[in-house]
Amino acid sequence: MFSINKALGILPNASEHGQAVDHLLELCHWFMAILFVGWSCYFLYTIFRFHKSRNPKASYHGVQSKASAHLEFTVVLVEAVLLLGFGLPLWGKRVTGDQFPAEADAVRVRAVGEQFAWNFHYAGADGVFGRVHTSFLSGSNPLGLDPSDPAGQDDVVSKNDLHLITGKPTVIDLTSKDVIHSFSLQHMRMCQDAIPGSKIPMWFRPIRGGEYEIVCAQLCGAGHYAMRAMMKVETQAEFDTWMKEQASLKPAAPAAVPAATEPAAH
Ligand SMILES: [Cu+2]
The missing domain is CATH 1.10.287.90 (Helix Hairpins)
Known part of the structure; x- marks a missing residue:
């Protein structure tokens, strides 16, 4: 048809x-x-x-x-x-x-927009996200992970590289570090604004494996056109292998700096 x-x-x-x-x-x-x-x-x-x-003459009654x-x-x-x-x-x-799936049954990711990239944060083997705070932000710590938080030691952080599992529900908590971006997963029929200071949850279930493009759907600055990331939907085994690889690539934890007094929302 x-x-x-x-x-x-x-x-x-x-x-x-x-x-x-x-x-x-x-x-x-x-x-x-x-x-x-x-x-x-x-x-x-x-x-x-x-x-x-x-x-030739206008009608004064109209329609x-x-x-x-x-x-x-x-x-x-x-x-x-x-x-x-x-x-x-x-x-x-x-x-x-x-309507959200149970946390244990889902892939949970934090997605953080910045000019001009998407950062992804996975909780790692313990399933607990490490604490984040803006005071820890740096070039080598793009999400501001607190180095003194034990829950964050096994966390996996990737840039412009999102990995998901075919058939498994995905819960994404969306936020932004600077301006308003929009997280657009066209193949997943999902699009949501990423707003600094707020955490916006969304969920979907990928049913077809493959590599898909993620774009920013909100004009966010001069580099907006280049703000794209890749989403790889793969099998559980491939996902686990990638996760292990990422964990082994991680540099040694930086020396702990005094923790910020105010806890971060995450
Ligand atoms: Cu953007």
Whole structure:
């Protein structure tokens, strides 16, 4: 069957809920196409119907028919159904707390945007994220991990390189170090703003292995165009191997500096 999404070049879907998003997009595109054709025909009709030669004198009564008001109301109604009936419930499933998978069953990642890169933080073998604070930020510590926190010793940090497991739910806590970015996973049908000072959770289940591009969808500065990262969806074994590799690549923990007095939110 002909698909407007495909004709417009939509990227292949790789997530469990993506079908529902594509269905909604397809509906919206068809609705917009019908509106476009309808309004264009009406425009051509008015040019012909109200041409000066046919109407030498202006009408002081105007249009008496209620047809256009009914049409406008129908358009508003269809748009409201699309937004409230399809759009909001879909979005709600991705971001509301009670819909999230159990922590033990999911890959948990912190994603931190910065000008102009994406940093990823995994909890490591102990499953506990190390404490982070802005006072520890440096070139070699891009997430501000507290070197004195034992929970952070096995944490894995990667730049522009996100690894996920096929079929396993993924929970991403999103934030930013500087300005507002937007974390756009087009193949996963996910897009969410990364806002400094707030932690925004989102979740999805990748169902197709492969390498996908992550882009920043919010104009965030001069290097915005180059703010891209890769997402690799792989098997559990490949993921474990990568995780071990990353842990072994880690430089020795820097000497502990006095802990900041104010605990960081993470
Ligand atoms: Cu950005």
